[in-house]
Amino acid sequence: MSTKLNGNRVGVEELIYESCMLMDERNWNGFLGLCDDGFEYMLTAYSPEIKKDMTFLDHDRKELKDLFDLLPKHNTDRSPFTRNATVYKVDYDDAKKQANVVSAFQIFKTTLDGGRTGLFAVGKYYDTVSLGGAKPTLVKRHVKLDTRDLAVGTHYPF
């Protein structure tokens, strides 16, 4: 690990927080704008019942865009989500001009009818961030969920 790229910590944090804000706004194109062309997105949860990781979303950039584009075709609980992330750790890989970032997040759902807010899920983002360009971009996001009981579920990626 090196600290040479440490000056980019603010840029890295802003990227993670902006990804949360854009997803909260359901600005999917905005979110994709933060992502590298080769972006990979994965969401998993570990099941202690069967002692296995379960992969619930596993998409490249094109597939993720298809998912976003099809959202309006589906019947969905459109209650807003609010993500609250904290960047815990940034490890720099100077050779690859990348950072590996671990952030904790909680995601809250606020009901459309009545506005009650409840905790929906908690987990961590394991992000790979490219630092080689003009601004940091997301190369990979692996969402590891702690919460597994997601009630009726959702169509919106975390």
Add this chain to the structure above:
Amino acid sequence: MSRNSEQWTQKPNLPTTHYSDPIIYSDPVIFEEEKEKIFKNTWLLASHESELPNPHDFRTYDHPGGTKLVIVRGDDMKIRTFINMCPHRGNLLVYEPSGNSKNLVCIFHQWAFNAKGDCVDIPREKEGYQDRVGKSDVALREVRTETAFGGFVWVNLDDNCVPLKEYIAGALDYMLPELETEPLETMWYYQGTINTNWKLIHDTNSEFYHDYLHYHNRITGMTDPKTGYWTRKMKAFPNGHAQVGTMEASYEQYQGGGHSKLGWPNLPAGWKLVDLYPCITFNLRNSVLRIDTYIPLSANKMYFEFRAMGLKSDTPEIRRQRQKDGAVIWSPWGRNLHEDLIASEGQTIAMAKDSEKMYFIAAREEGAGCQDEIALRHYFTEWDKRMGRSHNDPMAKSNDPMAKSVARTVAA
């Protein structure tokens, strides 16, 4: 023209088999009675053998009748089920959902039991009990268990129940080539707690008319004549079970990946579905077998258990693809699953116990095609038989003394 109260509450001009009183979905007394009359004497799917592959592996099950169970694999590789309760002072024996332990040792006073349910240790036995209580008096209570139909573990709290095969009554036969082709493995197990009555999701699984809810199913099936969607047939089996004939979905119609050509042995591109009474669904499509089981918590709250099954022989690459195939429609992010669940919750909100009474219509007759509601009607015939009530008039027309007293309590 809209209807006034009198018109709205009039019984439909249909055979009584074709509609229900929604009180069956919300009444707490009916729910308590269902635990006694349905859950405590039907075969329920509790686990899969791959979830406890080795001797001394265990796995818990929250039985809908209200009893906690623990499933254990013995040295002899046999899978047995016991009530997950220490016979000393009633503590939970096993706290974790799965694990491995030579003996099940109660944390409270360390009584220990082997995988056959025998008590093998009582600390300071002689000093405290002399010869009044001994290990041979306090074995665990074993529950009827069978491992069958693709390695699933089935339990029945009723010691005098019929064998599993007799209960299933041929309903799974047409899926046997796929279930028994090679060993299966649970690749997902997850629960979801939802505010609905346990029967409502099973109702949903029992008809395909609700494909109007699912954009995915409409474009990959209903609106594509070459899929054979309209020739799928519903078939009823004894004991309230039903099955739906296969079709070949046009997955390429749905963008976004996740529908590979992987398929399933003996069923490369089909879709078979079996609903078992009271709340189990075997749903095999594309490359994934999905198993639904429901654990009711009250008249309007339950959690579902979802299992997605793959093959034990899957390589990591195949397993990744299989998960991807299943995820598009059935994970917590699955397009269809979320739609089904918000509909079930919506029904529970609208048909709440104190809401204006209505009649729930299950009257489609389409030559037993997949949008015929024959399986719903068949399900309710079984419910009536077991409950000693009529689903269309559950509080009034019972000859069963318990149901009558229940009806009086509810009316009071």
